[in-house]
Amino acid sequence: MKLWLITLYLLATTSHALQVTDDRGVMVTLTQSPLRIVSLLPSLTETVCELGRCDRLVGVDRYSNYPDSVQKLVQVGGGLDPNIEAIVALKPDVVLMAKSSRAGERLEALGLKVVALEPKTHADVQRVMLKIGALLEVPDAQRIWRDIDAGVSAAARSLPPSVRGLRVYFEVNQGPYAAGESSFISETLSRFGVRNIVPAKLGPFPKLNPEFVVRANPTLIMVSQSNVNGLQARPGWHSIRALREGRLCVFSTQEANVMVRPGPRMAEAARLMAQCIARKGADALTGVNP
Amino acid sequence: MRQRVVWLVWSGVVSAVVLIGLGVCVGSTGFEDLLSPLLNPQMDPVQTAVAQQIVWDIRLPRTLGAWTAGALLGLAGAVAQGLFRNPLADPYLLGSASGASLGVAMALAAMGGGAGMLGSSVSDSASANLVVSVFSSSLWVRVGLTGAAFCGALLAVLLTLALSRGVGHTLRLLLAGVVVGVVLGAMTHLVLLMSPDSLQAMQAFILGSTAFVGWTSTLLMAGVWSLCVVAAWLLARVLDGLSLGDATAISLGLPVAAMRGTLVAVLALATGTAVAQTGLIAFVGLAAPHLVRSLVNTTYGNLMLLASLAGGTLLMAADILARGLIAPQELPVGVLTAVLGGGYLLWLMHRGPNRVAGANP
Numbered sequence: 023m024k025l026w027l028i029t030l031y032l033l034a035t036t037s038h039a040l041q042v043t044d045d046r047g048v049m050v051t052l053t054q055s056p057l058r059i060v061s062l063l064p065s066l067t068e069t070v071c072e073l074g075r076c077d078r079l080v081g082v083d084r085y086s087n088y089p090d091s092v093q094k095l096v097q098v099g100g101g102l103d104p105n106i107e108a109i110v111a112l113k114p115d116v117v118l119m120a121k122s123s124r125a126g127e128r129l130e131a132l133g134l135k136v137v138a139l140e141p142k143t144h145a146d147v148q149r150v151m152l153k154i155g156a157l158l159e160v161p162d163a164q165r166i167w168r169d170i171d172a173g174v175s176a177a178a179r180s181l182p183p184s185v186r187g188l189r190v191y192f193e194v195n196q197g198p199y200a201a202g203e204s205s206f207i208s209e210t211l212s213r214f215g216v217r218n219i220v221p222a223k224l225g226p227f228p229k230l231n232p233e234f235v236v237r238a239n240p241t242l243i244m245v246s247q248s249n250v251n252g253l254q255a256r257p258g259w260h261s262i263r264a265l266r267e268g269r270l271c272v273f274s275t276q277e278a279n280v281m282v283r284p285g286p287r288m289a290e291a292a293r294l295m296a297q298c299i300a301r302k303g304a305d306a307l308t309g310v311n312p
Numbered sequence: 313m314r315q316r317v318v319w320l321v322w323s324g325v326v327s328a329v330v331l332i333g334l335g336v337c338v339g340s341t342g343f344e345d346l347l348s349p350l351l352n353p354q355m356d357p358v359q360t361a362v363a364q365q366i367v368w369d370i371r372l373p374r375t376l377g378a379w380t381a382g383a384l385l386g387l388a389g390a391v392a393q394g395l396f397r398n399p400l401a402d403p404y405l406l407g408s409a410s411g412a413s414l415g416v417a418m419a420l421a422a423m424g425g426g427a428g429m430l431g432s433s434v435s436d437s438a439s440a441n442l443v444v445s446v447f448s449s450s451l452w453v454r455v456g457l458t459g460a461a462f463c464g465a466l467l468a469v470l471l472t473l474a475l476s477r478g479v480g481h482t483l484r485l486l487l488a489g490v491v492v493g494v495v496l497g498a499m500t501h502l503v504l505l506m507s508p509d510s511l512q513a514m515q516a517f518i519l520g521s522t523a524f525v526g527w528t529s530t531l532l533m534a535g536v537w538s539l540c541v542v543a544a545w546l547l548a549r550v551l552d553g554l555s556l557g558d559a560t561a562i563s564l565g566l567p568v569a570a571m572r573g574t575l576v577a578v579l580a581l582a583t584g585t586a587v588a589q590t591g592l593i594a595f596v597g598l599a600a601p602h603l604v605r606s607l608v609n610t611t612y613g614n615l616m617l618l619a620s621l622a623g624g625t626l627l628m629a630a631d632i633l634a635r636g637l638i639a640p641q642e643l644p645v646g647v648l649t650a651v652l653g654g655g656y657l658l659w660l661m662h663r664g665p666n667r668v669a670g671a672n673p
Contacts, residue, residue: 194512195512195513195516196445196446196447196512196513196516197512197513197515197516197521198523199512199516224640224641228641229516229641229642229644230340230640230641230642231339231340231523231635231639231640231641231642232370232523232524233339233340233366233370233371233640234340234640236365236366236369236370237340237341237362237366249445249513251445251448252445252447252448252449252450255448255449255450255526256447256449256524256526257369257370257373257374257449257524257525257526257527258365258366258369258370261365261369
């Protein structure tokens with residue numbers, strides 16, 4: 023990473039051209055730091071703003087809603103179904119988007135610079151932040167990342183040791199799709215010393231047989247407000263320990279957004295989760311061996 | 313012939329019972345023997361308690377629910393094929409299944425799922441509390457969703473009939489059904505786009521899922537099934553008459569128009585009830601009557617009963633596969649029936665065109 027930054031620094035000083043290799047492995051060259059940016063992924067929008075370059079955004083996708091200032095910008099469709107014409111009309115110097123979007127090649131064919139980045143893990147958040155930091159010539163990107171990381175660690179430290187070994191089920195939606203051990207959300211949980219009932223081998227967001235949750239009998243359930251309805255009434259779920267003892271973390275839609283986006287608000291997400299775990303789960307394991 | 317029908321009824325019942333036993337033993341842990349702890353409770357009380365809960369609360373209602381949903385779809389398929397004198401008619405191809413799912417989606421959107429309209433992703437907590445889940449187990453929610461699905465299915469069938477100007481022209485009927493199905497399917501997706509909060513749950517539902525079928529849904533489906541079977545049995549004479557043409561049926565003194573209308577209602581009720589509880593499950597309604605016809609040539613009364621039994625067995629088997637294949641994850645059972653049922657239909661067509669085209673008994 024350091025070597026790469028030095029190389030980039032040398033390149034930048036010698037030719038004053040910016041070069042970034044994105045997650046597709048494509049080397050993107052810009053003559054100068056971009057002044058007009060379109061972002062097609064909420065976590066990338068948030069990263070640009072966290073780096074203090076929010077004023078350079080000229081357009082965002084319809085799911086980017088944080089910080090509030092981006093809600094006034096032109097919306098150019100969704101990340102997977104962007105409005106190509108609207109993007110071109112904005113004359114951006116660079117378009118930031120997810121690797122999974124199909125629009126990249128089309129935009130490049132129209133002469134736009136595209137940087138595709140796919141943050142999925144804590145390490146990705148750091149990598150993406152430093153990459154965008156280099157692109158936008160933000161000298162203290164590394165420090166901003168360290169602050170975020172320190173925020174997650176502080177949230178972990180705020181928890182009493184008694185929560186270690188809590189078994190958590192995080193439901194992403196009613197499919198039921200869960201956040202598994204290999205998901206971004208669960209990385210934060212493991213830094214807390216809390217266990218996820220959905221093993222990593224099932225992938226980050228598996229569709230489960232609901233019976234699996236009943237058998238795993240979690241001590242705490244995390245769910246967003248839009249999915250909490252009827253949890254207790256699902257066949258067999260009334261016997262799950264978390265529901266019997268009322269150990270349920272219900273997050274509002276906005277809070278759930280913070281949690282599922284692998285971006286600079288991961289420290290805030292960690293704080294929200296830690297607060298609820300401390301409130302609902304701290305006494306769960308006293309005297310009882312799960 | 314009569315002997316053969318009785319024999320088939322028995323084999324349907326026996327295979328259903330065997331599959332229920334198997335279904336109780338297949339779940340998130342793959343196959344496990346839960347029957348022996350249940351039958352010998354003195355051996356390990358803790359194990360028995362777990363087994364009792366898993367079997368009674370989850371697997372038994374779910375397995376029986378799959379059977380009733382399949383039975384409803386099999387019955388709907390047989391009714392549709394007789395009613396439209398068309399071996400390709402099924403709840404799917406007539407657009408009634410798409411209409412039913414549109415009804416469910418619109419009912420959900422009306423009951424609060426539409427809190428976050430396109431563009432404004434901020435939904436306040438007050439409206440979020442009102443959101444009714446498609447997987448809810450409350451009786452009134454289930455009845456409401458069933459009603460909405462019934463209306464949607466009925467409207468779709470009537471629309472198909474209007475577009476095809478009656479049932480006389482096979483090709484036109486099928487084209488109209490496909491068009492109605494596609495248009496209503498697209499409208500369902502539009503409704504879902506406008507309520508992003510319920511989008512993913514509805515997507516899981518649309519792919520067909522018995523994951524959250526509990527006793528409420530199962531008993532509701534069983535009740536509607538009994539009603540539909542009795543109604544269809546009583547009206548079966550008109551289908552036998554219709555298979556010889558409208559003129560013959562009328563000359564036999566049958567009130568053709570009224571009976572036809574009632575059968576359309578039975579078709580919509582059976583389809584709507586199944587779709588409201590388990591989502592879109594393709595091809596069961598088409599495959600079940602064909603399976604019966606390939607085994608026996610009989611009257612519509614017997615055909616409908618046998619197709620119902622076959623549909624129940626088929627869907628129950630598919631559901632057990634969907635649970636077991638990649639446990640503890642699940643395949644959407646609708647995807648599985650589409651693959652298996654589609655394969656069966658292709659094989660049927662490959663075997664000889666007469667088997668499908670000349671399927672009228």
